[in-house]
Each structure stands twice: as structure tokens, then as C-alpha cells.
Amino acid sequence: MENLEALLHGFAIALSAQHLVLMVVGVLLGILVGVLPGLGAPNGVSLLLPLTFGMQPVSAIILLSSMYWGALFGGSVTSILFNIPGEPSSVATTFDGYPMAREGRPTTALATAFGSAAFGALVGVILITFLASWVAQVALAFGPAEYFAVYFLAFASFVGMGGAAPMKTVVALAIGFAIAAIGIDTVSGSVRLTMGVDELVKGVSFVVAVMGLFGIGELLIAVEEEIHARAVSSKIDWLEVFRAVARLPKHATALLRSAAIGCWMGITPGGPTAASFMSYGIAKRFSRRGQRFGSGEVEGIIAPETADHAAGTSALLPMLSLGIPGSATAAVMMGGLMIWGLNPGPMLFVDQKDFVWGLIASMYVGNIVAVALVLLTVPVFAALMRIPFVIIAPLIVIICAVGAYSVSNSYLDIVLMLGFGVVGYLFKKLSYPLAPLVLAIVIGDKAEDAFRQSMLMSKGSLEIFFDNRLVTSLVIVGIALLLLPLLLQVLRLLRGGAEARHEKVRVI
Amino acid sequence: MKITSGFLLSAAACALVGAMPVQAAWQPQKPIEFVATAGPGGGTDNLARAVQSIITKYKLTDQPVVVVNKGGGSGAEGYVYGKASAGDPYKVIFGTSNAWQQPLVSKVAFNYTDLTPVAAMAQDEFLLWVKQDAPYKTVGDYLKAATSGAFKMGGAQSKDTDEVLTRMIEKVGHIKLTYIPFKSGAEAAVQLAGGHIDSHVNNPSESVGQWRGGTQRPLCAFSPKRLPDGPKVTASEGWSDVPTCVEQGLAIPQYEQPRTVWLPGKVTSEQAAYYVDLMKKVQGTPEWKDYIEKTSQVNTFLTGEAFDAFIKQDLEHVKQVAAEQGWLVK
Numbered sequence: 001m002e003n004l005e006a007l008l009h010g011f012a013i014a015l016s017a018q019h020l021v022l023m024v025v026g027v028l029l030g031i032l033v034g035v036l037p038g039l040g041a042p043n044g045v046s047l048l049l050p051l052t053f054g055m056q057p058v059s060a061i062i063l064l065s066s067m068y069w070g071a072l073f074g075g076s077v078t079s080i081l082f083n084i085p086g087e088p089s090s091v092a093t094t095f096d097g098y099p100m101a102r103e104g105r106p107t108t109a110l111a112t113a114f115g116s117a118a119f120g121a122l123v124g125v126i127l128i129t130f131l132a133s134w135v136a137q138v139a140l141a142f143g144p145a146e147y148f149a150v151y152f153l154a155f156a157s158f159v160g161m162g163g164a165a166p167m168k169t170v171v172a173l174a175i176g177f178a179i180a181a182i183g184i185d186t187v188s189g190s191v192r193l194t195m196g197v198d199e200l201v202k203g204v205s206f207v208v209a210v211m212g213l214f215g216i217g218e219l220l221i222a223v224e225e226e227i228h229a230r231a232v233s234s235k236i237d238w239l240e241v242f243r244a245v246a247r248l249p250k251h252a253t254a255l256l257r258s259a260a261i262g263c264w265m266g267i268t269p270g271g272p273t274a275a276s277f278m279s280y281g282i283a284k285r286f287s288r289r290g291q292r293f294g295s296g297e298v299e300g301i302i303a304p305e306t307a308d309h310a311a312g313t314s315a316l317l318p319m320l321s322l323g324i325p326g327s328a329t330a331a332v333m334m335g336g337l338m339i340w341g342l343n344p345g346p347m348l349f350v351d352q353k354d355f356v357w358g359l360i361a362s363m364y365v366g367n368i369v370a371v372a373l374v375l376l377t378v379p380v381f382a383a384l385m386r387i388p389f390v391i392i393a394p395l396i397v398i399i400c401a402v403g404a405y406s407v408s409n410s411y412l413d414i415v416l417m418l419g420f421g422v423v424g425y426l427f428k429k430l431s432y433p434l435a436p437l438v439l440a441i442v443i444g445d446k447a448e449d450a451f452r453q454s455m456l457m458s459k460g461s462l463e464i465f466f467d468n469r470l471v472t473s474l475v476i477v478g479i480a481l482l483l484l485p486l487l488l489q490v491l492r493l494l495r496g497g498a499e500a501r502h503e504k505v506r507v508i
Numbered sequence: 509m510k511i512t513s514g515f516l517l518s519a520a521a522c523a524l525v526g527a528m529p530v531q532a533a534w535q536p537q538k539p540i541e542f543v544a545t546a547g548p549g550g551g552t553d554n555l556a557r558a559v560q561s562i563i564t565k566y567k568l569t570d571q572p573v574v575v576v577n578k579g580g581g582s583g584a585e586g587y588v589y590g591k592a593s594a595g596d597p598y599k600v601i602f603g604t605s606n607a608w609q610q611p612l613v614s615k616v617a618f619n620y621t622d623l624t625p626v627a628a629m630a631q632d633e634f635l636l637w638v639k640q641d642a643p644y645k646t647v648g649d650y651l652k653a654a655t656s657g658a659f660k661m662g663g664a665q666s667k668d669t670d671e672v673l674t675r676m677i678e679k680v681g682h683i684k685l686t687y688i689p690f691k692s693g694a695e696a697a698v699q700l701a702g703g704h705i706d707s708h709v710n711n712p713s714e715s716v717g718q719w720r721g722g723t724q725r726p727l728c729a730f731s732p733k734r735l736p737d738g739p740k741v742t743a744s745e746g747w748s749d750v751p752t753c754v755e756q757g758l759a760i761p762q763y764e765q766p767r768t769v770w771l772p773g774k775v776t777s778e779q780a781a782y783y784v785d786l787m788k789k790v791q792g793t794p795e796w797k798d799y800i801e802k803t804s805q806v807n808t809f810l811t812g813e814a815f816d817a818f819i820k821q822d823l824e825h826v827k828q829v830a831a832e833q834g835w836l837v838k
Contacts, residue, residue: 046575053561143704144688184581184614187689189666191581191615198588198617202580322698331547335554341802343717351720408578408585453688457660457704 007129010357013058014365022059023066023362027370030070031377035078040086040207041071041329043406049336057340058358064336065316065362068329069121069370072312076113076305077381081106082396084215084403088206088442089272089308092280092435094214096293096300103296106382107237111244111375112298113305116255118371119248120306123259124266124313125363132317132349138267139318144453145464149474150265151447153481154274154439157281160481164433172432176440179204180448187452197412204416205407209441211400212417213434217424219396222389241378251302254283258303262310267318272311273442277435279307313363320348320356534778538598539572545586545603547579550692551632551713551803555767556602558799559629562790569786582606582665584616591622593772597779600626601770606668608819609826613667613835620819622773626783628766628810628818629791630800632711633735634673635726635750636758637719639700647728647756650707654683661685662696662705670696672829673709673730673763679832680759700724711765712804716741728753730763738801747804766810766818784811 013019033044045064052060075086080097093113100109142150159169182193183203194200248255258279265275283303284293293300319330322344337344342352349356384392404417427434458464466472542560546552553575560573578586583606590601601623608620636647644650653659661677663670666689674687688705690696693714699705701723708715712735718724719741728751729735735747754761769787771780790796791809800807810818830836 046577049557140698140702143699143702184584184616185666186691187666189582189614189668189689191584199585201588201616202578202585322701331550335550335557338554338713338803343713343720347717347720408580409576449691453690456686456688459686 003129003132006353006357007361009353010359010361011365013354013358014062014361019059019062019362020365020369022063023366023369024373026063026066027070027366027373030067030072030370031074031374032070033067034071034074034076034086035381040075041068042332044071045329045332045336049332052336052340057337057342057352058355060336060340061333061355061359062362062366064333065359066366066370068333069366070374071329072309073114073117073370073374076117077110078399080109080113080301081381081384082215082392082399083218084396084399085210088210088438089276089312090304091210091214091273091438092276092304093301093308095280095304095435096295096297098218099294100296100298100301101385105296106385107240107378108244108298109296109301110378110381111241112248112301114371114374114378115245115248116258116302116306117309118367119255120259120262120309120311121313121367122364123306124263124310125360125367127263127267127314128317128360128363132321139322141470142268144450144457145467146268146471146474148447148450148454149465149471149478150268150270151274151443151450153474153478154265154270154278154443155436155447156478156481157278158436158439160484164431164436166485168432169436172427172434172436173440176437177444177448179209179441180444186445186449187456199410199412202408203445204441205404205413206438206442207407208404208413208417209420210438211403212420212422213424213427213438215396215400216418216421217428217434219393220421220425221428222393238379241375245375247298248302251299254287254299254302255306257286258283258306259310262307263314265307266311266314270311271315271443272308274439275311276304276308277439279303280435313367316363320344320359534597534776534782536569536571536598536782539574540569541599542573542575543586543589543599543601544575544577545579545583545601545606547577550579551711552583552602552604552767553577553579554799554803555630558796559602559787559790562793562795563786565795566789566793568789581616582610582668584610584614584618587618587620587623588616590770590772591618594622595774596772597775597782599772600783601772603768603770604669604765605768605822607768607770608823609668609672611837612823612826613830613837615837620770623770624773624775624780625815625819626769626771626780626811627787628768628808628815629787630767630803630805631808632713632765632767632803632805634669634709634711634730634763634765635715636677636707636709636728636730636753637697637700637715637724637726638707639703639724640722642706644727647753647758650727651681651683651758654681654685654706657684659683659685659707660688660705662688662690662699662708664691664693664696665689667830667833667835669765670709672826673760675829675833676760676763677709677758697724712747713802716804726750728756728758730760732762735804736806738804764806766808767805 030044033040044067048064048067052063075090076093079085079090079093080101083094083098085091085094097109097113155173159166182200184201185192191201261279262275265271280303283299284290287299289297316330319334334344342348342355400417401414404413407413424434454464465475542556544553544556556575560575563569563573578589583603586601586603587607590599593599610616611619638644638650644653661674663674671687674685678685690699693710696708697710697715697718700708701718715724730753734752735750737748738746740746771783
């Protein structure tokens with residue numbers, strides 16, 4: 001109840017006219033950087049940061065976090081319309097969002113994505129409101145062994161539930177791990193796999209990989225198919241926006257399950273990317289229409305979007321209470337906190353009540369402002385789909401090139417991006433899944449660090465993964481998921497296997 | 509260690525500038541790029557952005573200043589970029605002592621001699637931190653408990669400042685520690701709060717929140733004298749209440765992390781002098797004092813020969829530790 005009182009006080013701060021204006025400005029700027037190629041939330045927030053030095057800390061964080069919400073929503077736009085995810089966590093949205101948009105239903109796809117994202121964010125904030133102190137405790141229980149167990153679980157859920165041939169998933173994961181290993185290794189401090197190219201010392205950026213794998217890869221596929229059929233005649237239909245949002249409650253199970261996965265992965269430091277992938281994989285397994293996932297299923301959009309935003313929101317809590325930024329954007333905001341003279345950590349909740357609760361209240365209001373603004377823009381964005389392919393194709397190449405270059409102003413990144421495009425094309429042609437590859441590129445090196453840190457701590461004994469109940473249960477669930485396909489295969493053989501042949505395995 | 513003539517020249521120029529009233533003949537004619545050799549939000553990034561905001565606020569130059577992050581490879585990305593920009597006076601590289609430490613221990617494609625030193629602008633202190641409810645109250649207790657050989661020391665990165673200091677503690681304190689490298693000091697602080705490691709050697713700003721929050725406390729500071737007086741951090745204690753390590757019987761009198769500013773190699777001495785002067789102006793502002801205080805750093809300004817001597821001294825030191833540990837490359 002104490003929290004509720006503090007929250008009401010927070011609303012009093014967040015709902016002032018000045019702060020509402022800041023929210024609208026922040027959200028609009030956020031949508032802009034989210035949609036524009038190669039900008040993204042971290043860059044947007046760091047560009048805005050110097051402007052906030054003269055502001056009250058509460059006003060400053062409201063502006064920056066609103067921009068973050070806007071960018072998260074904006075990032076889904078390019079994923080759905082052009083198959084180019086702007087953030088690692090919106091990769092999973094492309095799996096069903098893009099096919100649905102291609103089918104001529106971009107309005108439905110966008111509105112569904114925004115609606116479920118807002119739901120996920122709301123669940124995340126409610127969790128923060130009521131469980132702030134408990135959540136902070138949970139995060140503390142995570143040492144290197146527990147971190148590794150969570151990452152292991154994310155990888156295993158892909159092998160067990162991803163739906164693609166398990167061996168192909170493992171191959172894709174392995175290639176991803178190799179790419180993630182490029183650059184300087186945290187544990188040994190040595191340079192790995194740069195093959196004499198000095199620029200590779202910084203590693204391969206996720207953005208570069210994804211722009212190529214998805215943006216360019218999809219383009220190559222499109223060029224190979226008939227080009228002319230690709231222009232989509234979508235009607236601009238304002239009512240469809242509301243209809244799509246109104247249909248969401250029908251998918252209550254998917255929404256709640258995804259929100260739960262998202263919150264859990266946000267609190268335990270798995271993060272939004274792992275959350276959205278896991279949620280998609282699990283939805284695919286449990287949905288009645290799981291077989292149709294990948295061809296524009298509504299639940300295939302709901303699952304990753306809800307989990308992504310639930311995790312993204314609840315991940316702000318460890319930043320505030322422990323000083324661990326959950327994402328690049330959170331890291332920039334944390335830098336801001338220090339410059340404004342606040343130290344993230346447990347005392348923030350005691351010393352800076354106005355700041356913390358003002359921020360939490362602004363998360364409620366900011367997300368509502370963001371979803372309202374973004375829903376209004378849906379028909380505008382959807383109209384982009386009507387541009388003929390011959391015009392949009394070169395634009396996509398430009399977007400990808402600019403995006404890859406702007407990561408670190410390096411020409412090599414453009415070359416790499418094009419290389420990834422070819423890899424993406426080959427993966428599609430050979431029915432290898434792209435999702436595990438991306439997941440491994442994004443969290444592969446973190447998983448590796450966590451594993452080796454655990455090994456240093458236990459002096460090489462694997463017992464550390466069965467040291468306490470938390471890590472043991474995580475590892476056991478992971479192993480079970482890993483063995484699930486094998487088990488199913490055995491069951492199928494026992495049952496005679498005739499009917500199982502029909503089950504067409506769809507590759508994401 | 510071969511030192512290029514450009515390096516010597518500029519060092520000499522810096523020394524001259526320090527002595528005479530400045531007549532900066534060279535003025536920038538296009539936008540200046542500040543390269544932070546760290547990701548957004550890190551200590552080096554904060555410095556670059558603080559300097560940028562001060563320059564903008566006081567209009568210390570007519571040209572716009574932009575900050576870019578090149579923190580890949582523990583900062584190597586930014587230094588390599590600086591090396592590749594030889595002769596370009598519009599790139600200013602912000603880093604730490606890893607400009608000269610990193611090339612010693614890992615095969616990176618730069619050395620500090622590829623760059624033109626401008627100044628060291630602030631020093632970050634190191635402290636020995638333990639968990640709040642740990643049984644040991646003094647460094648003596650800690651060292652005694654650590655003779656068991658089962659102590660885990662966390663730190664940021666491998667073979668970098670934190671691990672060098674850990675190895676020095678081992679040697680001076682006659683103990684053996686297991687060093688666990690994390691991505692950043694902030695991560696190590698959280699691991700200590702959760703009881704997954706036994707100690708770390710974070711900078712004050714990396715752990716001040718945790719100290720106030722009562723999850724960990726400093727045992728001693730690796731500084732020749734106690735840290736400057738300031739507002740109390742916890743209810744009863746402030747930075748000046750932390751004893752020095754020498755007081756506590758751990759004979760490591762000084763260990764600090766300078767925040768350094770560089771230009772690419774092969775710039776003219778006039779260009780280097782311009783930036784020395786610019787940084788000096790930045791340091792004279794109240795905003796700078798504010799920044800130093802809020803991040804609990806020590807204000808210094810080393811340039812020219814003094815900076816050069818500092819690098820050489822630090823290099824000797826690190827080289828010795830690295831050689832003992834078998835880290836040296838080539």
C-alpha cells in the first residue's frame with residue numbers, strides 16, 4: 001500500500017502540463033529515430049542527453065524515457081513493413097509481421113503489434129509498482145552460473161520449440177556463436193578471429209548482421225520471385241486500426257503468457273531480446289494454429305511484441321535499483337543519472353522518492369501517450385506499402401547501407417552487411433532458421449563470458465550449475481527442452497510414425 | 509618503446525604552452541569529433557560529454573563538437589581509429605591508461621606512440637571493497653581470511669587496471685586470489701552485493717550507490733593520502749573516513765586511473781597546443797568542478813613532459829606485473 005501512495009504522488013508529478021508536453025515531444029522524437037534507418041533508441045537518447053543537463057532530473061528522465069518508448073514502437077514499424085528490425089528485440093516481430101503486411105494487411109499487423117506492445121509495457125510497469133523491492137532481490141541472486149543458465153534456457157527453448165529441424169537450429173546457433181566470438185574476449189583479454197583485419201577488433205555489430213540477414217536477404221528472395229507481383233494494394237482503413245486492437249482480448253492466453261515470459265526475462269537479466277524469441281518459440285508450440293506461424297499469424301505478432309515490451313519495461317528496474325543497465329539505451333540513461341547527480345542503486349528508492357515514483361508514473365502515462373500517437377500514424381505508415389517494389393527495393397538497400405555505416409562510421413560494415421545478405425538468402429533457400437543465428441550473435445558472447453566466469457569460480461567443476469535450487473531448476477528445464485525433440489522423435493517411432501510425416505515443418 | 513619525433517615535438521610544445529601565455533595560432537575550421545573509447549554511459553563517455561557540454565555552453569570554439577562512441581574491443585576500436593586518422597586535427601580521442609597498457613598485453617593494432625598526447629585531466633581512485641556483512645573490518649582481517657586461497661576478486665576486463673591491481677595485492681599481501689573478469693565495474697559491484705564474489709577494486713563512482721545502500725563498504729583506498737573531504741556518503745562516513753591501504757598495512761601507496769585526451773599522430777605542435785589550451789579552459793569552469801565532485805574523481809592536469817613522465821612510470825610498473833604474470837605479447 002505504501003507503494004500505491006508513492007505512485008499517486010508520482011502521478012501528481014508526472015501529470016503536470018510541462019511533463020505532458022515533454023512526453024509528447026519525447027515520444028514523437030522517439031518514433032522518428034525508431035523509424036529512421038540506423039538511428040535507434042541508444043543514439044537518439046545520447047543525442048538528446050546534453051540538452052537535459054540544465055533540467056530537473058525528473059523532467060530529464062521523463063523526456064528520455066518517453067523517447068525510449070517512442071523508439072521501441074517506431075522500431076516495430078520497419079520490422080513489419082520492410083523486414084528490417086531496428087533493435088535486436090524486434091527481430092522476432094518480423095517473422096509474422098512482415099508476411100502479414102505482404103499479404104495486404106499492414107494496418108492489422110501494425111495495430112496488433114502496437115496494441116500488444118502497450119499491454120506488455122503496462123504489465124511490466126504494474127510489476128515494477130508492486131514488486132519493486134522483491135524484484136531487486138531476485139536480480140541479486142544472479143551470479144555468473146545463473147546468468148549462463150538463463151541464456152542456456154533461451155537457446156534450448158529454440159532447439160526444443162523453435163519448430164525447425166533441431167539439427168539445423170543447432171548449426172545456426174553454432175555459426176552465431178562463432179560470429180559473436182569475433183573481437184576482444186572479456187575473460188582472456190585477447191583478440192580473437194579478426195583474421196588480421198584491425199577493424200574487426202570491435203566485433204560484429206548486431207545491426208550490421210540483421211540489416212543484411214533480413215533486409216538484404218529478403219530483397220534477394222523477392223528479386224528471384226516475380227518482382228511485379230510484390231506491390232501491395234492496401235486500403236487505408238482507419239476502422240481496421242480499432243478493429244485489430246479490439247480483437248486482441250480474444251488472444252488473452254497468448255497475451256498473458258507472453259507478458260509473464262517478458263517480465264520474468266526482464267527481471268532475471270535475460271533481457272528483451274531473449275524474451276521475445278522465447279515467447280515466440282513457446283507460442284508457436286502451444287498455439288492451436290502453431291503450424292501456420294511464419295505466414296502472418298496474429299499470435300505470432302502478439303507473442304514477441306508483448307514479451308519485448310514487458311521485458312524492456314521491467315528491465316529498467318534493475319538499472320534503477322542495482323545500477324545494471326539492461327540495454328544500451330538504459331546504459332545511456334544511467335550515464336545521464338550520474339551527470340544529474342543521482343547514483344543508481346538501492347538508495348535511490350529511499351533518497352530520491354520524487355524522482356523514482358515520478359518516473360514510474362510517467363511510464364504509465366508515457367506508454368499511453370506513445371500508443372495513442374503511434375496508432376494514429378498507422379494508416380500513414382501502412383500507405384508506404386503501396387509504393388511499387390521497383391522504387392522501394394533501392395530504398396531498402398540505401399536504408400540498410402546507411403544503417404550499417406552509421407553504427408561506427410565504418411565502410412567495412414557495409415561490406416559485412418552485404419555479406420550477411422547473401423548468408424540470409426542461402427539460409428532461406430536451404431530452410432535453415434535465421435532466428436537462432438541472430439539470438440546467438442546477440443547473446444552468444446554473454447553466455448560464453450558467464451560460462452567461463454562460472455568455470456573460473458568453481459575451478460573447472462560443472463557442479464556450480466547444480467549449486468542451489470535456482471540454478472539447478474533453470475539448468476534442468478534447459479536440458480529437458482534440449483532433449484524434447486529427441487524424445488518426440490522416439491515417441492513418434494513408437495507410435496508408428498505414419499501420421500507424423502504429414503506434419504510439415506515450417507522454418508522461421 | 510620507440511617514441512616518434514612527432515610525439516617529442518608536441519610534448520615539448522605542450523611544455524612551452526604551460527609556461528607562456530597562450531597565443532593559439534591555429535583555430536579549428538570545421539566540426540570537431542570527440543571519440544570516446546567506451547560505450548555510452550561509461551566513465552570515459554561521461555568525460556567526453558561533460559567536456560563537450562562545457563565547450564558548447566561557454567562557446568569555447570565556434571565549431572560544433574560531436575561525441576562518437578568507439579568502445580569496441582575494450583577501447584581498442586577508438587585508438588585504432590585515432591591511429592588511422594593521422595594528421596587530422598579534428599579528432600580528439602578520450603581514453604584512460606589503457607592507451608599504453610592494452611598494447612602491452614594484447615595484440616591490438618595500435619600503440620600510444622601512434623597518438624599525440626594532449627593531457628590527463630582527472631584521476632579516478634581505486635578502493636578495496638567487501639560485502640557489507642563480511643566478517644572482516646580491516647585490511648588485516650581480509651588478508652588473513654584470504655590466506656585460505658578461496659577468495660574471488662571481481663573486476664572490469666581482463667589484464668586491465670583492475671587485474672593489474674589484483675596481482676599487486678596478491679604480491680604485497682602474500683595471498684592468492686581468483687580473479688573473475690566482468691564487462692564493467694558496475695557489473696562486479698552487483699556480483700559483490702549478491703555475494704557471488706568476495707571483493708572488487710572499483711572506482712568511487714562505480715560503487716558509491718552500493719555503499720550508501722548498505723550492500724558493500726570500502727576497506728581502504730590505494731592513495732598516498734586520504735581522499736578529499738566531501739559530503740557524507742552513508743549516515744556516519746564519507747570518503748575521507750576511508751583509511752589508505754598503507755595505513756592498514758597493505759603497502760601499495762598509489763594506484764590510479766588517469767582520464768586521458770589524445771590527438772591522432774602527425775598533427776602540428778600548434779594544433780596540439782590549441783587543444784591543450786582548450787582543455788585548460790574547460791578545467792577552469794564551475795561545471796568542471798561539479799563534474800569532478802559528482803563522479804568523485806581527483807582533479808589533475810598533466811600535459812607535456814609531466815604527462816610523458818607519468819606514462820613512462822606507469823608503463824614500467826605495468827610491464828613488471830605483466831611480465832611476472834606472463835601476459836606480455838610479442
